[in-house]
Amino acid sequence: MSAALAPTAPAAPAERAPLVSWALTQATARRVLAQLRHDPRTIAMMLAVPSVLMILLRYVLNNPMALNRFAPEYIGVFPFVIMFIVAAITTQRERARGTLERLMAMPLGKLDLLAGYAIAFGLVACAQVAVVLIISLTWLGVTVPGSAVPMAVVAVLDAVLGMALGLFASAFARSEFQAVQFMPAFVLPQALLCGLVVARDHMTPVLSWLSDVLPLSYAVDAMQRISASASWTAAMSADVAVILAFTAAALVGGALTLRRRTR
Amino acid sequence: MRLVAGCARGDDFRPWPAGPRLWLNETMAAAEPVARARDLVVRRSGHIILDDLTFSIARGQVTGLLGPSGCGKTTLMRTLVGVQAITKGELSVLGLSAGHPRLRARVGYATQDPAVYTDLTLTENLRYFGTVLGLRGRRLTEAITRTIGQLDLTGLEGRVVGTFSGGQLARVGLAVALLGSPELLVLDEPTVGLDPVLRHDLWTMFHRLADSGATLLVSSHVMDEAARCDYLLFMREGRFLAEAAPREILAQTGAADLEGAFLRLAAHPQAAPQAAPQQAALQEEGQP
Numbered sequence: 001m002s003a004a005l006a007p008t009a010p011a012a013p014a015e016r017a018p019l020v021s022w023a024l025t026q027a028t029a030r031r032v033l034a035q036l037r038h039d040p041r042t043i044a045m046m047l048a049v050p051s052v053l054m055i056l057l058r059y060v061l062n063n064p065m066a067l068n069r070f071a072p073e074y075i076g077v078f079p080f081v082i083m084f085i086v087a088a089i090t091t092q093r094e095r096a097r098g099t100l101e102r103l104m105a106m107p108l109g110k111l112d113l114l115a116g117y118a119i120a121f122g123l124v125a126c127a128q129v130a131v132v133l134i135i136s137l138t139w140l141g142v143t144v145p146g147s148a149v150p151m152a153v154v155a156v157l158d159a160v161l162g163m164a165l166g167l168f169a170s171a172f173a174r175s176e177f178q179a180v181q182f183m184p185a186f187v188l189p190q191a192l193l194c195g196l197v198v199a200r201d202h203m204t205p206v207l208s209w210l211s212d213v214l215p216l217s218y219a220v221d222a223m224q225r226i227s228a229s230a231s232w233t234a235a236m237s238a239d240v241a242v243i244l245a246f247t248a249a250a251l252v253g254g255a256l257t258l259r260r261r262t263r
Numbered sequence: 264m265r266l267v268a269g270c271a272r273g274d275d276f277r278p279w280p281a282g283p284r285l286w287l288n289e290t291m292a293a294a295e296p297v298a299r300a301r302d303l304v305v306r307r308s309g310h311i312i313l314d315d316l317t318f319s320i321a322r323g324q325v326t327g328l329l330g331p332s333g334c335g336k337t338t339l340m341r342t343l344v345g346v347q348a349i350t351k352g353e354l355s356v357l358g359l360s361a362g363h364p365r366l367r368a369r370v371g372y373a374t375q376d377p378a379v380y381t382d383l384t385l386t387e388n389l390r391y392f393g394t395v396l397g398l399r400g401r402r403l404t405e406a407i408t409r410t411i412g413q414l415d416l417t418g419l420e421g422r423v424v425g426t427f428s429g430g431q432l433a434r435v436g437l438a439v440a441l442l443g444s445p446e447l448l449v450l451d452e453p454t455v456g457l458d459p460v461l462r463h464d465l466w467t468m469f470h471r472l473a474d475s476g477a478t479l480l481v482s483s484h485v486m487d488e489a490a491r492c493d494y495l496l497f498m499r500e501g502r503f504l505a506e507a508a509p510r511e512i513l514a515q516t517g518a519a520d521l522e523g524a525f526l527r528l529a530a531h532p533q534a535a536p537q538a539a540p541q542q543a544a545l546q547e548e549g550q551p
């Protein structure tokens with residue numbers, strides 16, 4: 001009867017829709033990128049801020065040895081922080097404007113939405129990391145023992161992890177104001193505990209244990225190992241596995257906290 | 264006729280792509296309501312928002328949901344489109360329970376605030392929502408062209424929606440609801456803040472859509488819009504004061520206009536006209 005009433009109405013979806021639809025994921029990623037394209041200032045900031053911070057770090061340390069020691073960790077952390085906040089705000093905005101409710105009333109899977117976001121912000125993260133790495137390795141004179149590829153890959157994974165955690169965190173924000181405050185609340189404790197300030201094995205047992213369960217610790221750990229070894233090691237693989245697991249868990253958690261219906 | 268002028272091609276113009284009248288005449292199923300509620304209760308954080316509602320919405324009609332702000336209109340609409348959980352009772356839409364995944368492409372919903380991406384262009388918005396509704400390729404392009412014409416947004420395709428006027432923005436929200444040619448259209452205060460000419464054009468379009476087989480539920484807190492509906496649900500404090508065609512309500516209350524009728528009903532709720540839904544649907548069917 002739907003055919004007679006509305007001939008152009010889309011065919012009723014199959015009884016059991018696939019968990020993720022590639023077409024809808026892709027459409028969502030395109031939409032998010034189109035939104036960014038209309039906001040050149042945001043793109044400029046996302047691409048430039050990590051690099052500007054690295055340049056600042058170079059002059060603050062003003063010592064090639066120290067820079068070589070610390071730069072890789074920061075290359076892992078800056079994109080993570082920026083992606084966290086961008087993702088948290090973007091989804092909070094989607095809730096506040098009602099577009100999320102509209103989408104939840106439409107045939108869009110929750111994972112389609114989150115995967116679309118992950119792909120769009122993942123692509124932005126690639127550009128962001130490319131810029132910061134090129135500037136660090138050429139102009140700032142940071143050296144890596146082996147190829148720069150592992151560092152680039154891990155930095156992008158860190159950024160995607162930040163994005164996934166931001167998407168998840170935004171579920172607990174009732175306003176954009178709260179979403180902004182999640183940055184210091186969720187990210188700064190991790191930044192203090194991840195080994196950036198004090199080496200993790202110098203912390204008291206409680207803090208060291210806390211550090212072990214926080215995702216950013218593994219991001220920094222992986223960058224430290226990459227900057228210390230010319231070849232890929234099993235320990236790096238383990239770090240990458242933990243980063244990927246946290247990312248997947250945050251995305252699934254994000255999907256679980258998205259509600260189609262209000263109670 | 265400014266609204267439909269965008270895509271009107273003389274008598275050829277049809278707001279809906281085909282003539283479902285055929286189907287309506289072929290069967291008596293038109294009497295089968297599009298939505299049916301029995302003892303529907305919705306409670307939100309301890310407050311009763313919808314208080315034991317039993318009603319049905321007839322196919323191919325414009326049903327008006329009239330009542331003051333805060334009376335539960337939006338909650339009722341959100342329940343129909345499946346984004347509000349039901350506390351007690353039953354609600355079926357197009358033969359499925361409200362919120363069923365298979366309804367998501369068949370029910371169109373426009374919220375009070377436009378709920379579109381203000382940082383995207385009109386076409387980018389429609390393209391994304393159309394894709395989500397399952398439209399692809401030529402069908403998607405056609406649906407976009409059709410809705411832009413229907414809502415007189417021609418010429419604004421490439422502009423970022425955030426730069427639109429309030430009235431234009433409201434129509435973008437409606438365009439998204441119309442994109443998938445849904446069988447049931449749930450429109451929450453679609454004419455608020457629009458200029459009278461535009462409002463008139465929108466109501467003309469609502470009736471055209473209903474004539475071609477769609478069912479519309481349109482909410483409003485402005486009583487002068489009530490007379491434009493085929494059937495009315497008068498709502499106050501989570502309950503229905505009346506549920507009948509405008510003529511019946513006027514006849515039974517003896518009021519001069521619908522605003523007066525609402526006031527009398529609010530003062531004496533027990534005298535509410537309650538046309539049996541089935542009967543009402545058949546009556547409307549019999550009309551020219």
